[in-house]
Amino acid sequence: xxxxxxxxxxxxxxxxxxxxxxxxxxxxxxxxxxxxxxxxxxxxxxxxxxxxxxxxxxxxxxxxxxxxxxxxxxxxxxxxxxxxxxxxxxxxxxxxxxxxxxxxxxxxxxxxxxxxxxxxxxxxxxxxxxxxxxxxxxxxxxxxxxxxxxxxxxxxxxxxxxxxxxxxxxxxxxxxxxxxxxxxxxxxxxxxxxxxxxxxxxxxxxxxxxxxxxxxxxxxxxxxxxxxxxxxxxxxxxxxxxxxxxxxxxxxxxxxxxxxxxxxxxxxxxxxxxxxxxxxxxxxxxxxxxxxxxxxxxxxxxxxxxxxxxxxxxxxxxxxxxxxxxxxxxxxxxxxxxxxxxxxxxxxxxxxxxxxxxxxxxxxxxxxxxxxxxxxxxxxxxxxxxxxxxxxxxxxxxxxxxxxxxxxxxxxxxxxxxxxxxxxxxxxxxxxxxxxxxxxxxxxxxxxxxxxxxxxxxxxxxxxxxxxxxxxxxxxxxxxxxx
Amino acid sequence: xxxxxxxxxxxxxxxxxxxxxxxxxxxxxxxxxxxxxxxxxxxxxxxxxxxxxxxxxxxxxxxxxxxxxxxxxxxxxxxxxxxxxxxxxxxxxxxxxxxxxxxxxxxxxxxxxxxxxxxxxxxxxxxxxxxxxxxxxxxxxxxxxxxxxxxxxxxxxxxxxxxxxxxxxxxxxxxxxxxxxxxxxxxxxxxxxxxxxxxxxxxxxxxxxxxxxxxxxxxxxxxxxxxxxxxxxxxxxxxxxxxxxxxxxxxxxxxxxxxxxxxxxxxxxxxxxxxxxxxxxxxxxxxxxxxxxxxxxxxxxxxxxxxxxxxxxxxxxxxxxxxxxxxxxxxxxxxxxxxxxxxxxxxxxxxxxxxxxxxxxxxxxxxxxxxxxxxxxxxxxxxxxxxxxxxxxxxxxxxxxxxxxxxxxxxxxxxxxxxxxxxxxxxxxxxxxxxxxxxxxxxxxxxxxxxxxxxxxxxxxxxxxxxxxxxxxxxxxxxxxxx
Numbered sequence: 001x002x003x004x005x006x007x008x009x010x011x012x013x014x015x016x017x018x019x020x021x022x023x024x025x026x027x028x029x030x031x032x033x034x035x036x037x038x039x040x041x042x043x044x045x046x047x048x049x050x051x052x053x054x055x056x057x058x059x060x061x062x063x064x065x066x067x068x069x070x071x072x073x074x075x076x077x078x079x080x081x082x083x084x085x086x087x088x089x090x091x092x093x094x095x096x097x098x099x100x101x102x103x104x105x106x107x108x109x110x111x112x113x114x115x116x117x118x119x120x121x122x123x124x125x126x127x128x129x130x131x132x133x134x135x136x137x138x139x140x141x142x143x144x145x146x147x148x149x150x151x152x153x154x155x156x157x158x159x160x161x162x163x164x165x166x167x168x169x170x171x172x173x174x175x176x177x178x179x180x181x182x183x184x185x186x187x188x189x190x191x192x193x194x195x196x197x198x199x200x201x202x203x204x205x206x207x208x209x210x211x212x213x214x215x216x217x218x219x220x221x222x223x224x225x226x227x228x229x230x231x232x233x234x235x236x237x238x239x240x241x242x243x244x245x246x247x248x249x250x251x252x253x254x255x256x257x258x259x260x261x262x263x264x265x266x267x268x269x270x271x272x273x274x275x276x277x278x279x280x281x282x283x284x285x286x287x288x289x290x291x292x293x294x295x296x297x298x299x300x301x302x303x304x305x306x307x308x309x310x311x312x313x314x315x316x317x318x319x320x321x322x323x324x325x326x327x328x329x330x331x332x333x334x335x336x337x338x339x340x341x342x343x344x345x346x347x348x349x350x351x352x353x354x355x356x357x358x359x360x361x362x363x364x365x366x367x368x369x370x371x372x373x374x375x376x377x378x379x380x381x382x383x384x385x386x387x388x389x390x391x392x393x394x395x396x397x398x399x400x401x402x403x404x405x406x407x408x409x410x411x412x413x414x415x416x417x418x419x420x421x422x423x424x425x426x427x428x429x430x431x432x433x434x435x436x437x438x439x440x441x442x443x444x445x446x447x448x449x450x451x452x453x454x455x456x457x458x459x460x461x462x463x464x465x466x467x468x469x470x471x472x473x474x475x476x477x478x479x480x481x482x483x
Numbered sequence: 484x485x486x487x488x489x490x491x492x493x494x495x496x497x498x499x500x501x502x503x504x505x506x507x508x509x510x511x512x513x514x515x516x517x518x519x520x521x522x523x524x525x526x527x528x529x530x531x532x533x534x535x536x537x538x539x540x541x542x543x544x545x546x547x548x549x550x551x552x553x554x555x556x557x558x559x560x561x562x563x564x565x566x567x568x569x570x571x572x573x574x575x576x577x578x579x580x581x582x583x584x585x586x587x588x589x590x591x592x593x594x595x596x597x598x599x600x601x602x603x604x605x606x607x608x609x610x611x612x613x614x615x616x617x618x619x620x621x622x623x624x625x626x627x628x629x630x631x632x633x634x635x636x637x638x639x640x641x642x643x644x645x646x647x648x649x650x651x652x653x654x655x656x657x658x659x660x661x662x663x664x665x666x667x668x669x670x671x672x673x674x675x676x677x678x679x680x681x682x683x684x685x686x687x688x689x690x691x692x693x694x695x696x697x698x699x700x701x702x703x704x705x706x707x708x709x710x711x712x713x714x715x716x717x718x719x720x721x722x723x724x725x726x727x728x729x730x731x732x733x734x735x736x737x738x739x740x741x742x743x744x745x746x747x748x749x750x751x752x753x754x755x756x757x758x759x760x761x762x763x764x765x766x767x768x769x770x771x772x773x774x775x776x777x778x779x780x781x782x783x784x785x786x787x788x789x790x791x792x793x794x795x796x797x798x799x800x801x802x803x804x805x806x807x808x809x810x811x812x813x814x815x816x817x818x819x820x821x822x823x824x825x826x827x828x829x830x831x832x833x834x835x836x837x838x839x840x841x842x843x844x845x846x847x848x849x850x851x852x853x854x855x856x857x858x859x860x861x862x863x864x865x866x867x868x869x870x871x872x873x874x875x876x877x878x879x880x881x882x883x884x885x886x887x888x889x890x891x892x893x894x895x896x897x898x899x900x901x902x903x904x905x906x907x908x909x910x911x912x913x914x915x916x917x918x919x920x921x922x923x924x925x926x927x928x929x930x931x932x933x934x935x936x937x938x939x940x941x942x943x944x945x946x947x948x949x950x951x952x953x954x955x956x957x958x959x960x961x962x963x964x965x966x
């Protein structure tokens with residue numbers, strides 16, 4: 001994009017009009033773009049590099065738990081998708097169907113996978129005969145399709161990128177343990193790498209995955225309207241899929257049993273979370289651990305006579321930093337330094353180094369942090385030794401700020417009227433006792449559009465009274481609007 | 484698979500019945516499996532790990548040339564696919580069509596991408612206004628769909644995994660340079676990482692990519708029937724797609740021009756190449772650089788009293804090797820050592836370490852190479868220092884053996900009768916002069932099923948006479964049957 005006016009127009013105010021700000025920042029920071037295919041978005045290199053860094057870290061963590069990657073077909077024959085009744089009921093309305101291929105009408109339509117349980121479980125049925133073949137621990141990185149007419153880059157689109165893990169176990173206990181383990185992998189990944197604090201908990205019956213016994217979730221609070229974003233889910237599928245797809249095995253005692261399954265997924269909507277949790281009026285603010293560029297160097301000179309010395313210092317600094325950070329030197333000669341500063345702030349690069357004639361004279365760089373806007377001179381000799389510490393400090397600072405936002409906007413309440421007010425005012429998460437009835441849950445959803453995001457693991461010791469009906473309640477839940 | 488008889492049955496003879504051997508080795512080594520979706524295969528963890536190692540190395544090489552990854556939609560509206568006439572003519576018969584989504588009939592069918600030029604070029608048209616926006620250098624890793632009723636794992640399936648690179652340039656020269664650069668990236672990757680020698684060259688007009696100006700290819704010779712496998716192609720698309728999709732820009736002189744494009748792809752059929760080039764009667768022989776497991780350790784003891792000392796030595800060896808190699812310890816207690824040796828040979832692990840009581844007593848391991856079957860005792864202290872050298876030697880040895888096979892089965896000929904005999908006898912590649920006419924090309928194809936694999940870059944200085952018609956011919960070509 002060579003449009004010089006891009007930074008003359010200001011971004012929409014992040015507090016005033018968050019939805020518009022989001023759309024603008026995604027486009028101007030070149031994370032994603034519109035696409036000629038209705039419901040989809042194109043992920044541009046800068047947005048994809050962010051996702052690739054996330055993938056690498058999450059993939060490493062998943063593999064550390066003994067899981068291996070594999071690849072199953074994109075298509076699922078209709079009859080196969082239909083075998084688990086709740087599952088197909090949940091997904092059928094969102095499915096894209098292939099009905100023609102190789103110039104012929106198909107005898108049976110093929111679903112483009114909305115999720116892969118129905119194609120993976122039949123394979124597990126082939127691979128499992130004895131308890132010795134269990135557990136099976138497999139993950140795949142792919143794209144899935146769920147029909148969507150009103151896309152929003154990364155958050156909601158007809159096709160999205162994710163990983164989906166699928167395991168099979170000899171006992172329900174082991175499946176439960178794996179389900180919780182993967183939720184913990186997600187929590188650690190999202191908090192450590194993305195600097196996004198989350199609330200881990202369980203979904204209610206009406207919010208759980210279609211076909212699951214239990215669904216666990218991590219829920220994050222976005223900036224702006226303080227809505228929730230479901231950030232990763234892990235499902236204990238019990239033996240529902242094992243029975244339906246015939247994943248049978250002989251246990252240690254020679255008895256025939258059905259296997260227990262889990263599945264768990266995290267998608268590129270976490271790119272959206274990073275945008276919405278950390279961004280500000282100047283644009284993105286990327287956590288250093290996943291930022292495609294951690295340090296951008298902007299050479300500055302006015303007179304051609306200054307150029308050589310500045311370029312030599314820039315090269316020296318870049319070479320010193322390359323072993324410890326992802327560095328980019330912005331040498332464009334058709335943009336002013338001020339224009340570049342704005343652009344790299346918009347793109348959320350954690351650290352900017354300015355190197356001009358005065359810096360060269362003092363053997364220093366001018367370092368500017370994206371998170372605090374703090375400016376400091378650092379000697380070139382010290383820089384490589386200090387940059388890791390500075391990047392770590394920015395990462396910690398982003399997590400602290402997001403944790404403050406979550407804490408300040410989560411309130412324990414005991415009145416339904418207060419909940420209504422808080423939801424209407426986009427005031428954040430409301431924590432309240434709930435009796436466990438679907439009736440109360442549905443009523444709040446219908447009247448306020450807020451849903452139960454989760455039943456947090458972290459619960460008070462004493463029971464209480466349901467916010468809605470006033471009946472005895474054993475547990476608190478988190479109410480909020482969600483993306 | 485807990486089927487003990489698996490290794491009692493021998494693999495089919497690699498020379499006698501190569502096609503059957505391939506199917507068996509893919510299944511028994513657990514690289515891939517049948518799938519309930521006609522035309523597709525499931526890639527199992529061991530096969531996928533091999534592909535992941537290939538991906539990592541190729542991705543690194545592609546990025547080193549300045550290319551970035553991105554992601555474009557899976558679907559292409561019919562009218563968009565149809566815009567480049569030759570392109571749609573080439574691909575339409577193989578397309579899978581989505582005609583229904585979200586419970587509605589679509590107004591216009593969507594193709595599941597058979598390749599992505601037709602969805603990427605319209606985006607480039609949006610992104611390019613000035614010569615300053617060029618070049619665009621983008622790659623994506625994805626799956627594509629081309630209708631196929633008779634699949635063969637990795638080599639030919641309805642859905643396959645690959646990378647497709649797409650670039651846009653200001654001049655035809657620059658596009659040509661990029662086309663050749665990426666072919667060289669492929670050549671280096673395939674020869675260095677996969678130990679598969681290739682012949683680089685140009686495709687004839689009738690064999691080039693649908694819509695391209697010129698297609699370059701690297702062609703490898705497979706074992707068994709000595710057929711060719713097209714191993715990577717790189718296309719100079721000229722300005723065909725630029726004109727059709729309106730990728731227009733203002734050049735340095737303020738004149739409006741169309742951009743020049745390239746595209747280039749390499750797929751997981753290279754997993755098939757690794758199987759077919761290096762495999763033998765015992766199964767796979769994986770090149771160490773991409774082998775999921777480079778060293779397998781098999782503990783051996785008869786009496787329980789021997790166990791502790793053996794296990795301690797195994798742990799010591801594993802810990803010493805982990806920083807320098809991908810190591811796996813096979814501790815299964817329901818399999819004999821002999822069974823394990825067979826299995827790991829079948830799975831092609833380059834190095835096996837046997838550690839038994841006698842080894843422990845001598846502070847050594849027994850090392851067995853998969854390529855030469857050579858057995859040697861190595862002191863535990865020396866092992867970590869020597870293993871890299873041994874793995875490098877195996878890699879070099881595989882490449883040397885494959886190069887010998889290619890050289891010994893490539894013959895320069897000047898008689899069409901000899902070509903017919905050689906093709907009928909599965910005797911390998913035949914190098915011969917060709918006049919350049921499509922008539923001669925078509926005749927050979929119709930009469931022998933051999934095709935021109937490429938016009939090699941490496942050409943003799945003198946002209947000659949066409950093998951088929953006897954007319955003057957400026958260049959030699961490679962004739963062969965191909966997968």
